[in-house]
Amino acid sequence: MKKFKLKKLKMDFLSSSLLDGKSSKSKINFILNKVRDGSILVMNGVLSSEEEMELIKETMRRVDDGFPGIEICSLKKQTKGWKQFFEVLSERRVKLQDFILQSLTGKSAKKSLKTGLTLIGPAKIIKEIKKNPDSFSVWAEV
C-alpha cells in the first residue's frame, strides 16, 4: 500500500477580544504576520469594509515569490428593522468619536470587530472559497 506523508495545516481560532483593543493598522499587521507564517485564521468577528480594503492593499505590498496573497471570507450578522437602525446610529457615533480623537490627538481610534465570522488564510494553501449569504465552504491543499 502506498504511504502518504501527512502535511500539517495550522489553524488559529481567535476570539474577537484579541483584536478589539487594536488600531486598524495593528489588526492588519497582526493578521498578515500570522497568515504569512502559514496559519489559517478563524475569528469570531468581522473587519469593517474599510479595514478589509486596507488588508487587501497591505497584502499586495507584501506579495512576493513565496507569498502570493490571501484568501478571505467573512459572514456578517444581518440585522433588519430597528436593530439595523440602531446599528447604523452606533456606527455613526463611533465614526464621530474617531474623527474627534483624530483631530485632537492625531491618533486613530481603536475599533471593535463587528459581530460575525471571518476566515483568512494564505492563498498558497486555500484554493477556493464558495460563499452563500449565510455560510461558506473552503477548499484547502497542503
Next chain:
Amino acid sequence: MVFGRFIDWIRNFFRLRQDISLGIYGCTSVGKTTLANRIAMDWAGEEVGKVSRIPHETRSIQKKEKIVIESNGKKLRINILDMPGLATKVDYRKFLKYGMKEKTAKIRAKEATQGIVEAIKWLNHVDTVLAVMDATKDPLTQVNITLLGNLEAKKIPVILVANKIDLKRAKPNNIKEAFPQYPFVEISALNGKNIGELYDAIIKHARKAG
C-alpha cells in the same frame, strides 16, 4: 412643464461644466477594459487600453478624459478611469501557464500588485463607480463585497454592471439578487448589447462625490 424643462436645462448646464470621474472597478478578467473601450469608442472614437485573455493586463490606471455622453437629451461630461482588476492574490506562476517566461511573469505580478494598490488609493478620488461583474461567475466574492461596502461607506454612487451576457452560461440575475440595493444593468461590453441602458443609468445616477 416649461419650468421643469428650464430646471433640466440648468441642471444639464452645470453637469456639463463639471467633469465626473467614472471609475470602472471589479475583479480581474470581468471585462473592465472592454467596457471602457466600448464607452470611449462610442463617444470619442478612441480606445482606452489593450484587452487580453491573460489576467492583470491592465496594471496601471488608464484614463480617457472629457468624454461627453448623451442619453434622452441629457448630456454628461465624464473622465473614464479604467482600473486594474482587484484581487487578494497575485501569483506569478499563473502567468507561466500562458507561456510567459519566469522573469516576465514576475515583473507582471509585481506590476499587478502595484496596480491594485493604486486602484484602492483612487477610491478616494472617483465620483461614481461602475462595479463590473462577470455574469458567468459567482458574484459573492469577498472582493466584490468589500468593494461595494467601501463605496457605500464613502457614499460614492455605484452602478452594478453584469457583463458578458453574450455568453450562454451567463446568469445576470444572480448578481441582481446578490446585491439588490444597487442600480443594475446587464450588458455585453463585447457586442454592445444593452449599452444604451448603461448610458441611461450613468446619466441618471452619476454625480460628483462628496
